[in-house]
Amino acid sequence: xxxxxxxxxxxxxxxxxxxxxxxxxxxxxxxxxxxxxxxxxxxxxxxxxxxxxxxxxxxxxxxxxxxxxxxxxxxxxxxxxxxxxxxxxxxxxxxxxxxxxxxxxxxxxxxxxxxxxxxxxxxxxxxxxxxxxxxxxxxxxxxxxxxxxxxxxxxxxxxxxxxxxxxxxxxxxxxxxxxxxxxxxxxxxxxxxxxxxxxxxxxxxxxxxxxxxxxxxxxxxxxxxxxxxxxxxxxxxxxxxxxxxxxxxxxxxxxxxxxxxxxxxxxxxxxxxxxxxxxxxxxxxxxxxxxxxxxxxxxxxxxxxxxxxxxxxxxxxxxxxxxxxxxxxxxxxxxxxxxxxxxxxxxxxxxxxxxxxxxxxxxxxxxxxxxxxxxxxxxxxxxxxxxxxxxxxxxxxxxxxxxxxxxxxxxxxxxxxxxxxxxxxxxxxxxxxxxxxxxxxxxxxxxxxxxxxxxxxxxxxxxxxxxxxxxxxxxxxxxxxxxxxxxxxxxxxxxxxxxxxxxxxxxxxxxxxxxxxxxxxxxxxxxxxxxxxxxxxxxxxxxxxxxxxxxxxxxxxxxxxxxxxxxxxxxxxxxxxxxxxxxxxxxxxxxxxxxxxxxxxxxxx
Ligand code: G6P
Numbered sequence: 001x002x003x004x005x006x007x008x009x010x011x012x013x014x015x016x017x018x019x020x021x022x023x024x025x026x027x028x029x030x031x032x033x034x035x036x037x038x039x040x041x042x043x044x045x046x047x048x049x050x051x052x053x054x055x056x057x058x059x060x061x062x063x064x065x066x067x068x069x070x071x072x073x074x075x076x077x078x079x080x081x082x083x084x085x086x087x088x089x090x091x092x093x094x095x096x097x098x099x100x101x102x103x104x105x106x107x108x109x110x111x112x113x114x115x116x117x118x119x120x121x122x123x124x125x126x127x128x129x130x131x132x133x134x135x136x137x138x139x140x141x142x143x144x145x146x147x148x149x150x151x152x153x154x155x156x157x158x159x160x161x162x163x164x165x166x167x168x169x170x171x172x173x174x175x176x177x178x179x180x181x182x183x184x185x186x187x188x189x190x191x192x193x194x195x196x197x198x199x200x201x202x203x204x205x206x207x208x209x210x211x212x213x214x215x216x217x218x219x220x221x222x223x224x225x226x227x228x229x230x231x232x233x234x235x236x237x238x239x240x241x242x243x244x245x246x247x248x249x250x251x252x253x254x255x256x257x258x259x260x261x262x263x264x265x266x267x268x269x270x271x272x273x274x275x276x277x278x279x280x281x282x283x284x285x286x287x288x289x290x291x292x293x294x295x296x297x298x299x300x301x302x303x304x305x306x307x308x309x310x311x312x313x314x315x316x317x318x319x320x321x322x323x324x325x326x327x328x329x330x331x332x333x334x335x336x337x338x339x340x341x342x343x344x345x346x347x348x349x350x351x352x353x354x355x356x357x358x359x360x361x362x363x364x365x366x367x368x369x370x371x372x373x374x375x376x377x378x379x380x381x382x383x384x385x386x387x388x389x390x391x392x393x394x395x396x397x398x399x400x401x402x403x404x405x406x407x408x409x410x411x412x413x414x415x416x417x418x419x420x421x422x423x424x425x426x427x428x429x430x431x432x433x434x435x436x437x438x439x440x441x442x443x444x445x446x447x448x449x450x451x452x453x454x455x456x457x458x459x460x461x462x463x464x465x466x467x468x469x470x471x472x473x474x475x476x477x478x479x480x481x482x483x484x485x486x487x488x489x490x491x492x493x494x495x496x497x498x499x500x501x502x503x504x505x506x507x508x509x510x511x512x513x514x515x516x517x518x519x520x521x522x523x524x525x526x527x528x529x530x531x532x533x534x535x536x537x538x539x540x541x542x543x544x545x546x547x548x549x550x551x552x553x554x555x556x557x558x559x560x561x562x563x564x565x566x567x568x569x570x571x572x573x574x575x576x577x578x579x580x581x582x583x584x585x586x587x588x589x590x591x592x593x594x595x596x597x598x599x600x601x602x603x604x605x
Contacts, residue, residue: 083121393593
């Protein structure tokens with residue numbers, strides 16, 4: 001979603017800001033802009049579409065100055081147009097903003113002296129600069145005007161203000177959207193994440209909720225949410241962890257799919273000890289009456305798989321809910337249960353809000369997160385890191401399999417703590433789990449076949465995915481990945497549910513991907529597959545060698561996966577789900593890493 005950069009530097013800010021915004025491209029955006037102060041004069045350039053458009057504009061119409069702010073915008077209030085792009089400006093002040101100002105309509109009415117016609121944009125953000133300019137015109141200093149403005153804002157925001165006549169001043173604030181301050185040698189930076197600031201500095205201060213900061217080249221002064229001046233740690237963030245490269249792959253998504261054997265191995269190092277599960281943080285599942293998993297998107301699908309594992313292995317009742325639904329349906333929250341949120345970014349607004357809703361009501365608030373400095377990781381009781389490293393592709397891949405791996409380990413831990421398995425069974429399962437990096441590596445061998453099938457899939461306008469048991473959420477993941485990046489309509493159904501309606505969609509133009517490892521449910525899945533083929537459905541069967549031998553007759557194509565213990569199948573079968581989507585998107589020529597309309601980290605509700 002939107003990205004922010006702010007610079008008080010030693011060099012021309014515009015090219016450095018465009019570079020920083022490029023590093024933020026992965027978050028998803030549809031317009032971009034920068035503003036600088038040169039010889040005391042504030043000016044800005046903005047462009048719709050990819051950053052290349054802004055870079056082109058800066059060639060024909062350059063922007064000088066060593067102080068500036070920049071932004072990539074993912075449209076919320078108003079279409080992606082130049083007028084709606086950030087930085088927004090009113091008189092002597094410009095601002096970049098991530099998030100949503102919820103009371104913007106009231107502020108707009110209040111500020112609309114000459115009717116509604118004098119507004120330049122349709123955004124909520126313009127109310128911020130109008131209000132700030134109003135305070136400046138009352139004689140307030142830039143800092144006081146910005147603080148008085150922030151006092152009036154309701155909603156979620158990360159903000160960075162730049163002022164005409166001030167080339168050594170940025171004022172910023174964090175409420176609900178992350179913001180970091182970078183410390184250079186006689187230079188200072190502001191960024192919406194560490195990746196933005198990556199090559200500029202490795203010394204960063206993360207603002208806490210409610211913080212405001214006044215940044216000059218001499219340093220940053222910070223006030224907390226209650227207005228008390230405070231100090232926040234300067235952390236060293238290794239430059240390595242901020243570097244994002246494609247590593248010889250055509251897309252980040254391809255690189256991230258191929259990294260999975262390694263990222264799984266990394267996370268297992270942190271969660272296994274000999275033949276036992278030993279997570280980095282303590283939690284007692286025996287004390288819980290139930291577990292509620294709450295998440296969005298792919299993370300929600302990981303939670304749905306975990307429901308199968310926790311219930312089967314640990315006999316712990318689990319419900320898995322979509323964060324935006326959970327929060328507003330007034331859920332019954334058991335005081336002796338735990339709520340576990342799953343989130344790659346740790347910043348997804350709906351997930352964060354759902355977590356806050358449960359805080360103080362459930363016995364424990366747990367999280368499974370990739371970004372250890374994120375709001376969710378910091379606000380929960382116990383955060384379980386997934387060690388996937390930076391994930392750039394908008395379509396989540398390695399974070400998904402690492403979420404699954406952590407959730408499986410936690411389910412085994414819960415089973416031991418609740419007396420549902422003994423040490424020998426735990427050792428057996430842990431022995432299986434240790435095979436995961438090798439098995440996922442072998443699963444990548446289906447890539448060539450996926451590429452071969454992509455032409456067929458790319459021609460379809462609808463594709464169905466079917467699965468039973470824990471393969472049902474994997475079917476959902478396959479359909480989600482495909483629609484996200486190839487824009488082909490895809491739906492997933494529990495195989496047994498097909499005949500209760502969706503079978504009406506089946507004809508020879510609809511490819512049907514059946515995920516069916518040769519397990520206890522295999523015969524049932526094959527029966528459902530036969531029902532489809534009897535109606536001319538064109539089946540792509542994803543199974544293992546014995547599954548292909550036992551049930552592969554009459555299908556259009558088969559992807560042959562390595563045989564694996566049933567508990568591991570959801571992790572392995574993520575690979576063909578990802579590769580089918582990836583190669584179909586490549587075949588169609590869509591923007592794989594930054595698909596239209598999507599954002600990596602969705603920080604608005
Ligand atoms: C966005 C991304 C998805 C992701 C979802 C949840 O929609 O495009 O890939 O699954 O957000 O994100 P989170 O960071 O909470 O896992």
